[in-house]
Amino acid sequence: MSKPITHKDKEILNIVSGYQEGVQRMQTREKTGTNKSEFSGKVTEEVAKLHPKRLKLRVEKIIQETDSTKTFRLVAIGQILPPFQAGQYINLFTQVEGVETARPYAISSCPTHRDYYDLTVKIVKNGFVTGYLLSGDVEVGQEYMATSPMGSFYHNPLFHGNDLVFLAGGSGGAPARSMISNVLNRGLNINYHLIYCNSFENDIIFADEFNALAEKYSNFAITQIISRPNNGYKGLTGHLNKDLINQIIGDTAGKTFYVCGPTPFNEHCESELRQLDVEGKHIRIECNGPPKKPSALPTWPKLANESDEVTVTIKGRGQFKAKVGEPLLNSLERNGYYVENACRSGECSLCRVKVLHGDVFSSPDARLRKSDKTFGWVHSCVAFPMTDIEILY
Amino acid sequence: MLKILTCKINLYSVNLFDSLNKKSLELEMKEYDAIVIGAGNAGLTAATTLQRGGAKTLLLEKHNIPGGCATSFVRGEFEFEVALHQLSGLGTEKQPFIMRQIFKDLGVMDKVEFVQESELYRMVVNDGVNDFDVTLPACWDGIKKTLSEFAPEEKDSITQFMALCEKVCVENFMYLPKARKQADEELLKNMAGKFVEYGLKSAKEVLDEFFENEKLKTILAAYWCYLGLPPSQMAFSDLAIMLFSYGVFKPWHIKGGSQALSSALLESFLEAGGEVRFNCAVEKILTKQNNEKPEVQGVRTEHGDMIRSDQIISNASSVLTYSELLDTPSMPTDIQQDFKSREIGTSAFCLYLGLDCSPADLGITNASTFLSSTTDEELMHDTMSTMNAPVATMLTCYNVDDPSFAPNGKTQVSLLCLQYGKLWEDVPIEKYAETKYAFAEYLLAQAELTFPGIKASIEEVEVATPLTMMRYLNTPQGAIYGFQQNPEDSSLYRKRSKSVNGLHLAGSWNGMGGFQPTYMIGGSTARNVLKQIHANKKNASAENNKTNNATQEVSHV
Numbered sequence: 001m002s003k004p005i006t007h008k009d010k011e012i013l014n015i016v017s018g019y020q021e022g023v024q025r026m027q028t029r030e031k032t033g034t035n036k037s038e039f040s041g042k043v044t045e046e047v048a049k050l051h052p053k054r055l056k057l058r059v060e061k062i063i064q065e066t067d068s069t070k071t072f073r074l075v076a077i078g079q080i081l082p083p084f085q086a087g088q089y090i091n092l093f094t095q096v097e098g099v100e101t102a103r104p105y106a107i108s109s110c111p112t113h114r115d116y117y118d119l120t121v122k123i124v125k126n127g128f129v130t131g132y133l134l135s136g137d138v139e140v141g142q143e144y145m146a147t148s149p150m151g152s153f154y155h156n157p158l159f160h161g162n163d164l165v166f167l168a169g170g171s172g173g174a175p176a177r178s179m180i181s182n183v184l185n186r187g188l189n190i191n192y193h194l195i196y197c198n199s200f201e202n203d204i205i206f207a208d209e210f211n212a213l214a215e216k217y218s219n220f221a222i223t224q225i226i227s228r229p230n231n232g233y234k235g236l237t238g239h240l241n242k243d244l245i246n247q248i249i250g251d252t253a254g255k256t257f258y259v260c261g262p263t264p265f266n267e268h269c270e271s272e273l274r275q276l277d278v279e280g281k282h283i284r285i286e287c288n289g290p291p292k293k294p295s296a297l298p299t300w301p302k303l304a305n306e307s308d309e310v311t312v313t314i315k316g317r318g319q320f321k322a323k324v325g326e327p328l329l330n331s332l333e334r335n336g337y338y339v340e341n342a343c344r345s346g347e348c349s350l351c352r353v354k355v356l357h358g359d360v361f362s363s364p365d366a367r368l369r370k371s372d373k374t375f376g377w378v379h380s381c382v383a384f385p386m387t388d389i390e391i392l393y
Numbered sequence: 394m395l396k397i398l399t400c401k402i403n404l405y406s407v408n409l410f411d412s413l414n415k416k417s418l419e420l421e422m423k424e425y426d427a428i429v430i431g432a433g434n435a436g437l438t439a440a441t442t443l444q445r446g447g448a449k450t451l452l453l454e455k456h457n458i459p460g461g462c463a464t465s466f467v468r469g470e471f472e473f474e475v476a477l478h479q480l481s482g483l484g485t486e487k488q489p490f491i492m493r494q495i496f497k498d499l500g501v502m503d504k505v506e507f508v509q510e511s512e513l514y515r516m517v518v519n520d521g522v523n524d525f526d527v528t529l530p531a532c533w534d535g536i537k538k539t540l541s542e543f544a545p546e547e548k549d550s551i552t553q554f555m556a557l558c559e560k561v562c563v564e565n566f567m568y569l570p571k572a573r574k575q576a577d578e579e580l581l582k583n584m585a586g587k588f589v590e591y592g593l594k595s596a597k598e599v600l601d602e603f604f605e606n607e608k609l610k611t612i613l614a615a616y617w618c619y620l621g622l623p624p625s626q627m628a629f630s631d632l633a634i635m636l637f638s639y640g641v642f643k644p645w646h647i648k649g650g651s652q653a654l655s656s657a658l659l660e661s662f663l664e665a666g667g668e669v670r671f672n673c674a675v676e677k678i679l680t681k682q683n684n685e686k687p688e689v690q691g692v693r694t695e696h697g698d699m700i701r702s703d704q705i706i707s708n709a710s711s712v713l714t715y716s717e718l719l720d721t722p723s724m725p726t727d728i729q730q731d732f733k734s735r736e737i738g739t740s741a742f743c744l745y746l747g748l749d750c751s752p753a754d755l756g757i758t759n760a761s762t763f764l765s766s767t768t769d770e771e772l773m774h775d776t777m778s779t780m781n782a783p784v785a786t787m788l789t790c791y792n793v794d795d796p797s798f799a800p801n802g803k804t805q806v807s808l809l810c811l812q813y814g815k816l817w818e819d820v821p822i823e824k825y826a827e828t829k830y831a832f833a834e835y836l837l838a839q840a841e842l843t844f845p846g847i848k849a850s851i852e853e854v855e856v857a858t859p860l861t862m863m864r865y866l867n868t869p870q871g872a873i874y875g876f877q878q879n880p881e882d883s884s885l886y887r888k889r890s891k892s893v894n895g896l897h898l899a900g901s902w903n904g905m906g907g908f909q910p911t912y913m914i915g916g917s918t919a920r921n922v923l924k925q926i927h928a929n930k931k932n933a934s935a936e937n938n939k940t941n942n943a944t945q946e947v948s949h950v
């Protein structure tokens with residue numbers, strides 16, 4: 001039994017009222033208490049059930065959804081897939097043309113399916129990673145690392161209500177499918193209306209599945225809009241606008257809108273919804289990668305050219321040339337520097353680096369903390385070097 | 394590879410070349426004077442103190458950002474403060490207190506801005522029988538006045554009680570350490586008489602001795618939440634110190650949140666030449682046996698890097714440090730014995746709310762409000778071990794005293810209850826999200842009673858459960874204050890373990906939890922380590938000189 005501490009063989013605290021009772025409490029506890037060795041590995045184990053740092057995944061099945069879209073069914077190797085909230089994404093690590101990089105993809109399967117995640121990937125014009133994923137080089141059995149599910153684009157029952165509208169454009173059908181099937185499979189008391197906008201009739205992901213669900217469930221409806229219809233197409237055509245939204249769903253009061261599609265689609269939808277007096281808190285927009293053309297942003301420095309070259313120095317590690325118009329994270333990866341990352345849209349802050357010298361432009365998507373601005377930290381996924389820079393990470 | 398090669402050459406050539414090579418050999422073998430594991434409050438102050446004190450220091454952090462608890466995150470237009478409710482120990486410019494000097498010494502006073510809160514706290518009890526609603530100002534005389542108006546029949550007792558708090562507090566800081574250091578019982582008796590009489594009694598015992606009015610006792614005991622144990626299980630001195638230091642030296646916020654201070658500390662550390670690695674968890678603390686005692690050699694990181702240093706300060710929990718990180722076959726016996734009399738403390742369930750109306754719209758007029766449906770702290774504490782609706786919650790609104798804490802016309806609030814984390818380990822993972830939202834509804838319902846409309850104003854919300862605390866703090870059961878903060882958890886009952894040479898603990902797991910205590914323990918631990926580093930360097934150079942002289946003599950022969 002351990003003794004209370006003594007100074008020069010005499011514990012003067014013994015004269016303090018209550019001290020000895022404390023010593024007795026300690027001694028009593030020592031008889032039954034554990035040495036806490038049961039906690040060895042326990043925290044990591046508990047946390048990993050919900051948020052493992054990495055998932056090791058294997059392609060189990062590849063489904064050609066449309067000419068431009070494939071679904072990759074991924075199963076876990078040696079671990080149980082963590083649960084996720086419908087609408088969340090995983091960041092898939094891959095190697096393309098010798099470059100270690102990653103891209104976030106929304107999970108398109110329902111969270112009630114616990115044995116796999118579906119990632120539904122639509123080809124992006126000149127897309128570095130989608131080009132590889134859809135090229136046919138990816139086969140069943142191939143293995144990938146990924147982050148665990150992340151992101152805040154999901155139904156939050158605390159304030160989103162039960163009357164939901166999803167405005168999806170193209171690949172936005174992926175998280176929509178997960179969110180809608182979650183509501184229907186669980187029998188939740190939620191009304192869901194999907195307004196699904198696509199360019200071509202033959203390029204609608206999950207078209208049959210959505211239509212069948214709408215047939216089967218009274219609390220789910222789908223409206224499709226085609227912007228470039230073939231002759232003779234009978235459905236709604238053109239671009240989504242406020243009048244059309246009004247016409248389709250009626251009053252917007254009490255509804256929460258989820259918006260996911262290409263960036264121009266998202267921006268357009270937000271502006272239309274605002275004109276219908278939908279409050280910001282009821283418009284939830286999924287983040288969507290770095291700006292494709294940063295120089296088009298209103299805050300882009302006037303004299304900066306996307307094609308200019310600058311030198312990026314990583315303190316104590318090396319340097320390389322980079323284009324002003326390329327996100328810092330991408331040029332770091334291309335030059336073999338690994339930076340932790342996940343959303344690649346300015347939101348999650350995992351890829352933060354500190355700018356020691358030089359100027360960096362951060363796109364408005366960068367969800368920087370106030371003190372980041374004070375001390376020069378940027379989110380490298382949406383940061384563009386304006387001059388020669390030195391960074392630390 | 395290159396390094397090993399150089400070492401070898403040095404080893405073989407040591408007799409051939411002059412002393413320069415011997416120095417370079419040493420340099421190769423020891424990469425850092427000190428390594429700090431974890432960039433929480435104590436890790437940051439430790440690393441900064443070390444580096445500014447001339448020790449070459451490496452700071453390793455598992456996450457991508459410094460701060461631990463003292464951090465923030467962004468959702469929509471809001472940057473949410475994660476953990477700081479009221480910073481103590483700062484004092485005003487006219488009446489400065491200890492933290493002002495500490496922050497100055499750490500080189501961050503010109504990097505952050507502090508915002509004073511004008512109220513201590515508001516307490517609202519809706520128990521359906523004796524409802525009351527009192528707001529205490531952040532002013533010692535003002536507290537006395539407000540309480541005396543609330544319970545006029547207790548006026549004299551209030552005066553005496555507050556005088557006692559002040560006395561115990563002063564004695565605790567001034568004379569108790571001195572008497573202990575000198576082992577002088579007479580000094581303790583004569584100079585710290587009130588501490589001897591009251592300091593280690595339970596807060597409840599002392600409150601009961603002074604007051605009849607149950608409501609008054611509940612109001613005065615409100616700060617038990619900052620420790621996590623009800624008045625019956627906490628030392629009176631802890632309550633007295635909190636009341637006195639917040640009452641006299643004011644509660645504070647930091648502009649930009651506690652993250653701003655964490656980032657400022659990191660900046661100061663980097664400016665002094667310190668090195669930091671984020672996303673770099675330590676997997677093992679490496680030791681070798683020296684005279685049957687383990688001696689620190691360095692660390693191995695999650696990426697497999699081995700980094701050498703013979704001084705390590707761990708800001709990870711002591712449980713993790715000894716049960717998992719330390720590479721010895723079993724935990725040191727004194728630590729095992731110490732741990733047997735400790736219990737894992739509370740975690741918390743917290744809602745971070747961004748609201749689309751002003752604080753005034755909701756009737757929020759001050760920063761800190763304690764809300765409860767009972768005056769019975771035992772019941773409040775018992776409920777913390779259940780998934781039942783909490784009977785005591787705390788609401789902190791950050792932009793009452795500092796409008797920059799939220800966008801114009803909006804409000805940032807954290808709404809939390811203390812809760813033991815073990816409960817959440819038993820929630821099936823597929824039920825986790827729905828359990829989390831269902832529990833969040835309890836807290837919102839309680840807040841709604843006093844601040845109607847709060848739920849309808851939500852623009853952003855993030856829910857943190859004890860498992861969230863576990864994920865980000867890496868503590869057993871997601872504990873936020875370390876072990877149970879009972880009297881015998883304190884350093885009055887425990888001595889620092891010296892069972893592993895070169896390993897030092899700094900954080901809430903070997904002292905008090907909360908901001909001020911952890912900032913302080915990081916600094917004091919580092920100062921002790923600095924002494925050792927400087928002493929070792931001195932010895933080494935004396936040793937070197939001796940050998941050099943000897944070698945020179947030999948070569949002269």
